[in-house]
Amino acid sequence: MKVKIGAFLGGALFGVGLAIAGMTQPAKIVGFFDFFGSWDPSLAFVMVGAIIVYTPVYRWAIRTWQRPIWAPAFSLPTRKDIDGRLILGSAIFGVGWGLGGYCPGPALTSVGARSEEAFTFGLAMLIGVGAYQLFTRMRENRSGGTVDPQAAAMIDG
Amino acid sequence: MESFTPIASTIGGLMIGTAAAGLLLFHGRIAGISGIAGGIFRREAGDMSWRIMFLIGLFAAGAAWSFFYPQDYVVEISRSTPALIVAGLTVGIGTQLGSGCTSGHGVCGIGRLSKRSTVATISFMITAALTVFVVNEVLGGSI
Numbered sequence: 001m002k003v004k005i006g007a008f009l010g011g012a013l014f015g016v017g018l019a020i021a022g023m024t025q026p027a028k029i030v031g032f033f034d035f036f037g038s039w040d041p042s043l044a045f046v047m048v049g050a051i052i053v054y055t056p057v058y059r060w061a062i063r064t065w066q067r068p069i070w071a072p073a074f075s076l077p078t079r080k081d082i083d084g085r086l087i088l089g090s091a092i093f094g095v096g097w098g099l100g101g102y103c104p105g106p107a108l109t110s111v112g113a114r115s116e117e118a119f120t121f122g123l124a125m126l127i128g129v130g131a132y133q134l135f136t137r138m139r140e141n142r143s144g145g146t147v148d149p150q151a152a153a154m155i156d157g
Numbered sequence: 158m159e160s161f162t163p164i165a166s167t168i169g170g171l172m173i174g175t176a177a178a179g180l181l182l183f184h185g186r187i188a189g190i191s192g193i194a195g196g197i198f199r200r201e202a203g204d205m206s207w208r209i210m211f212l213i214g215l216f217a218a219g220a221a222w223s224f225f226y227p228q229d230y231v232v233e234i235s236r237s238t239p240a241l242i243v244a245g246l247t248v249g250i251g252t253q254l255g256s257g258c259t260s261g262h263g264v265c266g267i268g269r270l271s272k273r274s275t276v277a278t279i280s281f282m283i284t285a286a287l288t289v290f291v292v293n294e295v296l297g298g299s300i
Contacts, residue, residue, distance in 0.1 A: 006183050007207040011214025012221075014176035014188065014260075019222045019229040021169020022162050027233035031160060033282075033289035042166040047263055049170020050177065054268035057178035068185030075185050077266075079273060086273055087280050089255025090262070092247050094281030098288030099300070100244025101234055103259040104252060105190040107245070108212060112219025113230040120238055121245040128249020129191065133198035136253075 003070045015109040021046040024110045026101020026117070033098055096125075177265055180211070189261020190215070191252035235299035255281070 022028040022042050031040030067073055097103050100121045102110065107125055110118030177188035184207055186193075193208045223230050236244070252258040255277055257266060262281075266274020292300050 003184070004206055004210045007180075007210035008214040008217070010176050010180045010183075010188070011211035011216075012218040013172055013179070013214075014211075015215040015218025016222055017169045017172030017176060019169070019218070019226065020172065021166045022229075023169070024219070024230050025233065026236075027231075028160060028162075029285075030234050030289050030293070033286040034293055035286070036290065036294055038160075040160050042160075042162045045163050045166035046170040046173065047259075047267075049167040050174035050264040051170075051268045053171055053174030054177050054181075054264060055270075058181060058265075058269055061182055065182070068181070069183045071183075071185040073185060074181070076187065077269075077271065077273070082273060082276050086255055086277055089251050089253065090257075090277040090280035091251070091255075091284045093251030093255055093258060094284030094286075095288050096244040096247030096249075096251060097259075097281060098285035099292065100236060100241055100248065101232075102244070102248070103190075104194060104248060105215065105258070105260050107248070108190065108194070109215045109219035110230050112216035113223030113227070114220070115223075115230050115232065117232045117236065117241055118230070120241040121248075124242040124245025125249040126194070128246040128251075129194050129253055130198045130249075132250050132253035133195055137199070 006070065014105065015112070017050075018106050018109055019113075021049075023103070023106040024113070024115075024118075029097065029101045029103075029106075173260070173264060174268075177260065177268075181265075187261055187265045189257050189265060191248075191258040192256070192261050195253050237300065240300045251281075 018024055023046060028040055028042055031038065032043035034040070062074070102118060102121050104125060107118050107122045111122045180186050180188040186207070193211055196204060197208050219230070257274065257277060262274040262277040267278060292298065
């Protein structure tokens with residue numbers, strides 16, 4: 001139960017952070033990339049703010065912690081190679097991010113805020129996520145095993 | 158530049174980083190929203206409840222926060238429904254193929270000094286900028 005409440009609170013803090021940061025306003029995302037219009041550098045402050053907290057905690061945890069508090073082990077990405085799928089997939093994501101002004105977190109929390117645009121975007125996004133995962137699973141079943149367990153487990157986050 | 162919000166964006170960023178750090182310390186997981194959502198569709202036993210609860214928390218935050226601060230969720234760009242659908246589909250498929258999004262690669266991945274996530278972040282930043290350039294400078298800001 002405490003594990004569930006903890007995950008809920010983590011998601012809630014993340015969601016409020018997104019709203020305060022301005023990530024839930026597509027105009028601010030588009031503004032960050034609008035170098036030829038009225039440029040809004042806010043997104044850089046969001047990322048730096050988040051990384052400033054995350055990096056020291058991460059480095060401390062992986063050096064000195066045997067395991068996380070509520071799980072038997074850390075589930076962290078292990079792959080180091082740069083492959084075409086990583087670059088192509090990210091490039092496709094960037095097109096959608098620039099087009100809609102939402103990335104996954106802000107889209108989902110904005111659905112909670114009853115934004116019509118976020119609902120349309122978010123539903124299409126979940127269809128995309130679901131279709132990809134179903135396709136991956138079908139391929140695994142046909143080959144009689146896990147084709148790429150790390151890829152399937154979303155190795156980078 | 159009139160909408161530049163350095164202080165609010167830094168505070169929001171610190172909160173996002175704190176939430177991501179908490180998910181690492183308590184659950185041992187990377188706080189990548191596309192990864193958390195993708196995992197739900199894989200329906201692996203024992204791996205579902207934290208994902209669902211995290212996303213419910215994200216959803217609840219929007220519902221509660223928008224009650225007091227609806228202006229934080231305004232959409233001031235002009236996008237048609239088909240454009241939003243194409244954007245959503247490409248974000249959904251792209252983040253799964255590329256194993257992450259702004260949070261998983263951009264915050265946690267760069268925060269871990271991961272070369273893969275740094276390359277991914279550069280990749281999606283470039284195509285996002287190109288897309289915004291086309292929409293704003295070629296199509297006049299509306300699609």
